[in-house]
Amino acid sequence: MDFKRLKQRLLSEPAIIGALILASGGVWAFCEIADEVLEGDSHEIDKRLVLAMRNADDLTDPIGPKWFEEMMRDFTALGGVAVVTMAGVTGVVFLWVLDRRQQALLLLAAVVGGFLLSFGMKAAFDRPRPDLTPHGSYVYTRSFPSGHAMAATCIYLSLGAILAELVRPRPLKVFLVVGAILLTVAVGISRVYLGVHWPTDVLAGWAAGGAWALGCWSVARLLHQGKIVIETDEPPEAAPHG
Numbered sequence: 001m002d003f004k005r006l007k008q009r010l011l012s013e014p015a016i017i018g019a020l021i022l023a024s025g026g027v028w029a030f031c032e033i034a035d036e037v038l039e040g041d042s043h044e045i046d047k048r049l050v051l052a053m054r055n056a057d058d059l060t061d062p063i064g065p066k067w068f069e070e071m072m073r074d075f076t077a078l079g080g081v082a083v084v085t086m087a088g089v090t091g092v093v094f095l096w097v098l099d100r101r102q103q104a105l106l107l108l109a110a111v112v113g114g115f116l117l118s119f120g121m122k123a124a125f126d127r128p129r130p131d132l133t134p135h136g137s138y139v140y141t142r143s144f145p146s147g148h149a150m151a152a153t154c155i156y157l158s159l160g161a162i163l164a165e166l167v168r169p170r171p172l173k174v175f176l177v178v179g180a181i182l183l184t185v186a187v188g189i190s191r192v193y194l195g196v197h198w199p200t201d202v203l204a205g206w207a208a209g210g211a212w213a214l215g216c217w218s219v220a221r222l223l224h225q226g227k228i229v230i231e232t233d234e235p236p237e238a239a240p241h242g
Contacts, residue, residue, distance in 0.1 A: 016221055019214045026211030030145070033204045037127065037144055046198040050132055053193050059133045062193055069136070072190040076137055079148030079187035084155045085111070091159045103162050103220060110216045114154030117208065118147045129196060136194030145204035146197045149188040153209025156180040161217035184209070 036042040055061040062069050077083060088111035095104035119141070127144035129135070141147060160180030164173040188206055191197040 016218045019218045023211040023214035026207045026214065030204050030207040030211070033200050033207065034125065034144075037125070037200055037204075042198070042200045046200055047132060049199045050130055050192060050195060054133055054195070062136065062195070072193045073137065075186040076148060076190040076194060078183060079152040079191070081151070084151045087159065088155045095162070100166065103166070106216060106219055107158060107162055110158035110212065111155055114151055114209065114212055117212065118145065118150045121145055121208070122147060127201070130198055133195040135196045137196050139196050143197060144201050145208055146188065146191050146201040147205070148191050149184065149202045149205030150209040152184045152187040153206055154212045156183050157210065157213035158216040161213060162220045165217075165220045
């Protein structure tokens with residue numbers, strides 16, 4: 001690959017430059033949150049926010065009616081390993097069947113890379129789960145960053161962004177991206193509501209996952225415009241005219 005030519009093409013794409021700046025901001029935000037967590041400066045605000053979602057007279061009872069609590073469990077399941085893996089694999093197969101093999105490989109890399117980043121950072125930070133309230137969902141890994149929030153952000157946002165590059169109507173592009181964002185927000189909030197994560201865990205997961213997804217979107221845009229090519233058995237697509 002001619003990296004000098006790729007650099008020139010990147011500079012001609014202000015949207016990609018903006019995305020990479022935002023991705024850098026996400027990395028910076030993650031580092032700042034991690035620093036606060038490691039120094040213990042975030043504990044008090046974390047504690048207050050977790051307790052704010054509980055009945056003050058009974059910490060075993062989340063605020064809101066039972067149907068709302070069940071809805072939060074539904075949302076949290078959307079960030080589970082099985083569900084996001086199924087969504088990612090379905091997206092990869094869908095793109096492959098459409099003969100979008102470059103995008104399919106990119107999405108596969110986003111899925112695998114997102115999981116590896118999440119599990120690797122959990123092991124590195126080794127933060128205990130909140131112990132202020134009973135957990136409303138079974139947990140078996142460490143707390144920082146939130147794996148559900150990060151996986152949902154990595155995979156749903158990457159999938160939404162890659163699909164948005166393949167459709168023409170702008171309202172449909174907006175629908176795909178906004179829908180993915182709302183989904184990841186719901187997953188993250190549900191983790192704090194169920195008492196299985198500190199709020200900073202979720203913020204860190206969103207920041208890291210968002211940076212990863214923005215990077216994947218940048219590559220997807222270049223792939224769609226034929227400005228870079230991932231080696232597959234298919235011939236490279238011609239760059240669009242106009």
